[in-house]
Amino acid sequence: MTYPAAVPYGRLLDHANRHDPYPHFADLAGEPIQRLDECTWVVTGHAEISLLLRDPRLSAQDEVDPRAPVGSDGKPVRGPFLMQDPPHHDTLRAQTMHQFVPRILGIRPHIETTVARLLDRYGGPGEMDVVEALAYPLPVAVICELLGVPEEEESVFHSFATRLTRALDPVETLTEQEIADLAVTRVEWREYLLPMIGRRQTDLGTDLISGLLTEGDPATRMNTVELAITLGLLLIAGHETTVNLIANGTLALLRNPDALDRLRADPDLVPFVVEEVLRHDPPVQQTRRRATADVRVGGRVVPAGDKVVLLLPAGNRDPRRFADPDRFWPERPDNAHLAFGGGVHYCLGAALARMEGQAALGALAARLVGPRLVADPPPYRANMLLRGPAELRIAFDGVAASDAR
Amino acid sequence: MRSGRIVVVGASLAGLRAAESLRANGFTGELVLVGDEPHEPYDRPPLSKTVLSGWLGTDRLLLPTTRNLNARRLLGVAATGLDLPGREVRLADGRALGFDGLVIATGTRARPWPVAQEAALRGVHVLRGRDDADRLRADLAGGPRRVLIVGGGFTGSEVASSCHDLGLPVTVVHRGAAPMASALGDLVGGMIGARQRAHGIELRLRTTVTAFEGEGRLRRARLSDGGELDVDVAVVALGSVRNTGWLAGSGLAADAGGVDCDPAGRALDRTGAIVPDVYLAGDVARWRHPHFDAAPQAFEHWGNAVAQAEVAGYNLVHAPANPRRATALPAFWSDQFGLNIKSVGLPHLADEVVLTQGSFDRGPFVAAYGRDGITVGAVAVNSPRVLDGYAALVTERASFPPAINAADSPEPTVHGGQS
Numbered sequence: 134m135t136y137p138a139a140v141p142y143g144r145l146l147d148h149a150n151r152h153d154p155y156p157h158f159a160d161l162a163g164e165p166i167q168r169l170d171e172c173t174w175v176v177t178g179h180a181e182i183s184l185l186l187r188d189p190r191l192s193a194q195d196e197v198d199p200r201a202p203v204g205s206d207g208k209p210v211r212g213p214f215l216m217q218d219p220p221h222h223d224t225l226r227a228q229t230m231h232q233f234v235p236r237i238l239g240i241r242p243h244i245e246t247t248v249a250r251l252l253d254r255y256g257g258p259g260e261m262d263v264v265e266a267l268a269y270p271l272p273v274a275v276i277c278e279l280l281g282v283p284e285e286e287e288s289v290f291h292s293f294a295t296r297l298t299r300a301l302d303p304v305e306t307l308t309e310q311e312i313a314d315l316a317v318t319r320v321e322w323r324e325y326l327l328p329m330i331g332r333r334q335t336d337l338g339t340d341l342i343s344g345l346l347t348e349g350d351p352a353t354r355m356n357t358v359e360l361a362i363t364l365g366l367l368l369i370a371g372h373e374t375t376v377n378l379i380a381n382g383t384l385a386l387l388r389n390p391d392a393l394d395r396l397r398a399d400p401d402l403v404p405f406v407v408e409e410v411l412r413h414d415p416p417v418q419q420t421r422r423r424a425t426a427d428v429r430v431g432g433r434v435v436p437a438g439d440k441v442v443l444l445l446p447a448g449n450r451d452p453r454r455f456a457d458p459d460r461f462w463p464e465r466p467d468n469a470h471l472a473f474g475g476g477v478h479y480c481l482g483a484a485l486a487r488m489e490g491q492a493a494l495g496a497l498a499a500r501l502v503g504p505r506l507v508a509d510p511p512p513y514r515a516n517m518l519l520r521g522p523a524e525l526r527i528a529f530d531g532v533a534a535s536d537a538r
Numbered sequence: 539m540r541s542g543r544i545v546v547v548g549a550s551l552a553g554l555r556a557a558e559s560l561r562a563n564g565f566t567g568e569l570v571l572v573g574d575e576p577h578e579p580y581d582r583p584p585l586s587k588t589v590l591s592g593w594l595g596t597d598r599l600l601l602p603t604t605r606n607l608n609a610r611r612l613l614g615v616a617a618t619g620l621d622l623p624g625r626e627v628r629l630a631d632g633r634a635l636g637f638d639g640l641v642i643a644t645g646t647r648a649r650p651w652p653v654a655q656e657a658a659l660r661g662v663h664v665l666r667g668r669d670d671a672d673r674l675r676a677d678l679a680g681g682p683r684r685v686l687i688v689g690g691g692f693t694g695s696e697v698a699s700s701c702h703d704l705g706l707p708v709t710v711v712h713r714g715a716a717p718m719a720s721a722l723g724d725l726v727g728g729m730i731g732a733r734q735r736a737h738g739i740e741l742r743l744r745t746t747v748t749a750f751e752g753e754g755r756l757r758r759a760r761l762s763d764g765g766e767l768d769v770d771v772a773v774v775a776l777g778s779v780r781n782t783g784w785l786a787g788s789g790l791a792a793d794a795g796g797v798d799c800d801p802a803g804r805a806l807d808r809t810g811a812i813v814p815d816v817y818l819a820g821d822v823a824r825w826r827h828p829h830f831d832a833a834p835q836a837f838e839h840w841g842n843a844v845a846q847a848e849v850a851g852y853n854l855v856h857a858p859a860n861p862r863r864a865t866a867l868p869a870f871w872s873d874q875f876g877l878n879i880k881s882v883g884l885p886h887l888a889d890e891v892v893l894t895q896g897s898f899d900r901g902p903f904v905a906a907y908g909r910d911g912i913t914v915g916a917v918a919v920n921s922p923r924v925l926d927g928y929a930a931l932v933t934e935r936a937s938f939p940p941a942i943n944a945a946d947s948p949e950p951t952v953h954g955g956q957s
Contacts, residue, residue, distance in 0.1 A: 183926070184926060184927070184930055187923060187924060187925070187926035187927050188924070188926070188927030188930065189894070189895055189904070189924040189927045189928075189942050189944045189947075190927060190941075190942055190943065190944065191927075192944070192945060194945065218944060218945035218946065219895065219896070219902070219921065219924075219944065219945060219946040220896065220901065220902075220945070220946045221945075223901075223902065223921075425942070425943035425944055425945075426940075426941040426942060426943045427941065429930075429934055429936075430930075437941075437943065475923075476923045476924065476926070476927075477921075477923045477924060479923065
């Protein structure tokens with residue numbers, strides 16, 4: 134048996150369409166929820182995705198994970214909390230939030246200074262790859278600051294982030310070689326982090342790693358392996374996504390010069406620009422769940438055990454929810470997009486991502502003189518789930534001096 | 539109705555949002571907002587929480603509003619009468635305001651202590667408005683020996699929590715078998731009561747206060763169990779009374795329980811007929827929620843005020859043949875003793891309750907409520923992000939107990955004898 138949804142979904146997976154998956158999302162949008170195969174559904178409706186994200190009958194956890202290792206305490210190691218259900222999820226997430234949130238509260242000036250420093254390297258007419266010049270180094274610098282990692286280690290983090298991100302893609306889009314490489318990368322990541330964690334165990338600092346080592350109740354505190362897993366999650370989820378937010382945003386502004394002009398005339402528009410980038414071209418392209426009970430949604434019943442693929446960008450362009458959904462329109466009222474997900478797994482770093490996106494796009498709009506795309510579309514990385522340009526070359530007549538500080 | 543004059547009586551959340559909805563829907567005429575308090579519209583939920591515990595001043599509660607509301611505000615003036623045939627609202631200062639359209643959003647006031655002489659003692663408080671909160675806060679700052687809370691409903695429990703945060707010894711005297719039981723049921727109310735006690739609150743259940751004593755200043759309270767308490771501060775939290783006195787004799791179906799309206803917000807007269815161009819919104823509106831087979835009731839919920847105000851504004855401007863109705867499920871929240879309590883649906887209708895996630899004894903939990911085999915509500919403690927899933931179950935009238943099978947779901951044990 135074949136299902137109509139399988140064809141457009143297959144085109145979504147195809148790298149040849151990575152630069153513009155939106156027509157293929159539109160092909161799936163006729164029905165808010167539809168079968169992909171015998172045990173999988175794709176969901177494209179905004180209301181339906183919103184509901185399923187917040188439904189306790191949807192699990193984010195793999196059914197059984199035979200690879201789950203056992204920690205030094207003899208208990209099974211809890212995986213990254215993005216892929217855990219309550220109550221383990223809640224414990225791990227609460228510990229991370231408790232240490233993460235206070236550390237990002239005052240970080241905006243640091244972000245703005247970093248953006249200014251990165252753009253200060255340019256002056257007269259020329260070209261830059263926005264990905265390499267700004268989108269990548271900014272979040273790496275921020276996460277290294279949070280973790281208390283010295284600046285010279287940033288390139289190591291950058292490399293790990295790139296390699297680990299492939300792990301999030303649907304396994305059917307990975308080659309055997311990529312799967313084998315990922316296993317090696319995971320071991321290397323742990324080997325890189327464990328000494329770093331060990332040093333803090335004997336000499337506590339004020340950074341996030343030190344905080345997590347002493348967080349809360351010793352009975353539920355993360356062990357070192359879980360800590361390494363959580364840090365890997367923060368690196369991928371907090372880094373690659375932000376890279377794509379900045380690159381996607383730059384692309385949208387250069388493709389929509391009217392919006393860029395309005396942002397230049399009114400810098401207070403920048404939060405709305407970032408929200409519209411998140412709706413129009415979200416960094417995270419899908420998230421998956423498994424039904425633990427029969428769930429009625431959008432007039433269908435997803436039986437217990439079936440999987441659902443929630444296509445966040447399709448929900449973000451659901452014409453039932455957003456007027457003129459393909460239009461990039463920062464002033465859009467009631468822009469309740471799904472870019473950060475929802476429910477218990479709502480993006481932990483949303484506030485930080487917004488700060489970084491606002492600082493980067495605000496500075497680019499204010500400082501670039503006569504910017505234009507060198508190649509449209511730009512080349513895209515292979516990643517399907519965390520989708521974004523591999524490079525984004527722009528030409529400009531100049532980069533104005535910074536007035537930040 | 540796009541022109542003429544619309545009067546909104548009540549300048550709190552429902553009144554302000556109704557005014558905004560009128561403008562958003564294209565009303566370009568004269569808009570008058572009448573409020574009995576002298577303050578610009580402000581948010582009430584923080585009064586019992588962050589305001590009392592000292593985090594937020596009462597001057598920081600103003601409700602945000604759209605820039606172009608362009609409404610005349612008559613603040614500090616109560617409405618005292620309504621002349622429907624003459625299309626006039628009478629005000630306490632003797633003025634009369636003609637109207638083409640009317641929104642009634644006068645809300646509630648705290649139910650006062652029944653003995654006026656005792657209520658007048660210094661140290662005896664109620665809590666409904668920001669002036670109440672300022673007075674209570676000043677009294678708490680004096681370092682009372684013990685604070686007595688009369689009534690263990692939501693306001694009483696939140697005030698108890700705030701006083702506890704201030705390091706004050708607290709006694710709660712509550713008529714029922716468990717705090718907040720009339721909304722949450724005895725079982726869940728009992729679980730929350732146990733957590734209140736674990737914080738050191740003295741919770742005296744199935745007990746009432748029979749008298750306040752003192753000369754000028756409160757010194758002592760007498761209890762129905764024969765006991766007495768030495769206290770300097772008491773907070774009377776015995777629920778609310780709807781502000782409908784000004785509508786006496788108007789012809790509207792108004793009494794102490796509210797003013798009747800339909801789900802579209804249209805006011806009803808004593809025969810049940812729709813009164814043209816007069817709408818209700820917020821705590822004062824009594825109506826039958828279309829989802830539930832239950833008696834009409836007033837929903838004293840923040841979200842209900844907003845939803846009804848939006849609907850009233852739309853219907854008043856457009857007067858459509860099929861008016862919009864407020865259909866969102868009732869929902870409310872409370873923050874106390876480190877617990878975030880959120881409810882959806884109507885748990886108080888239930889005859890059965892089941893723990894669906896977590897544990898009653900420690901940590902977060904969710905309980906689902908059923909009546910006649912149908913899921914009618916859910917309460918989540920410290921797990922607000924799953925509640926929309928339960929709202930979907932209530933909306934689809936899922937059978938009870940619902941199958942959840944979440945990783946933190948226990949074996950189902952249905953508890954009967956709710957409410």
